[in-house]
Amino acid sequence: MSLPNPATPVKLVLLGEAAVGKSSLVLRFVSNDFQENKEPTIGAAFLTQKCTIGDRTIKYEIWDTAGQERFASLAPMYYRNAQAALVVYDITKPASFIKARHWVKELHEQASKDITIALVGNKYDLVESDEGGEEEDSLRKVSIEEGKSLAAEENLLFFETSAKTSYNVNDVFIGIGSKIPSASSTEAANQQSHVSEGRVDLSGGVNNRGQDACPC
Numbered sequence: 001m002s003l004p005n006p007a008t009p010v011k012l013v014l015l016g017e018a019a020v021g022k023s024s025l026v027l028r029f030v031s032n033d034f035q036e037n038k039e040p041t042i043g044a045a046f047l048t049q050k051c052t053i054g055d056r057t058i059k060y061e062i063w064d065t066a067g068q069e070r071f072a073s074l075a076p077m078y079y080r081n082a083q084a085a086l087v088v089y090d091i092t093k094p095a096s097f098i099k100a101r102h103w104v105k106e107l108h109e110q111a112s113k114d115i116t117i118a119l120v121g122n123k124y125d126l127v128e129s130d131e132g133g134e135e136e137d138s139l140r141k142v143s144i145e146e147g148k149s150l151a152a153e154e155n156l157l158f159f160e161t162s163a164k165t166s167y168n169v170n171d172v173f174i175g176i177g178s179k180i181p182s183a184s185s186t187e188a189a190n191q192q193s194h195v196s197e198g199r200v201d202l203s204g205g206v207n208n209r210g211q212d213a214c215p216c
Contacts (some may be wrong), residue, residue: 007050007059010180013079014086015103017096018067018183021122024163029173034164041066044078051173060179075111084116091121097142104154116179118157118172121147125162136204
């Protein structure tokens, strides 16, 4: 009887302006839950979730960083050695898309050169009408073409999501996991000490939650 393959640990960081829904995306992925008025993240929150993709199991070690400008200088401590990143913006707020461009540029310049980055336009539920799935033009301020264009320019994965309705949320993490090479498991295992040290020192009160159930 063969033993199951060990889970591949993947350090993943979320970056983006405040109130774009980073924490809500993670909560939906980890707990299949949504909180309408979620408190802003302070420093960073740490969560884990396993997800089976094909014949592999990915164990995401997720750093959900605060979006407020006063915490921006801490970001490099979280994306250092990360194998994946979600850069999130709100499709109803153009300023958050400009900020997303900034984070993509910073990741390319300072993060691991082989990092997998997904550009995520969140809050799709705000532009989706109840009739026929068509969008209300009055609320959407960042077109899907703009998102796709940036993703193509910077070699990113691209998704539009709704943490509220769960639209495309699991697809984001499945897409990232599909891009992570199996060989990264050895490298990731060597980085576990860095992750463990950061849980206390980097955030000043990290919220450490995790579940083993896979929502994918």
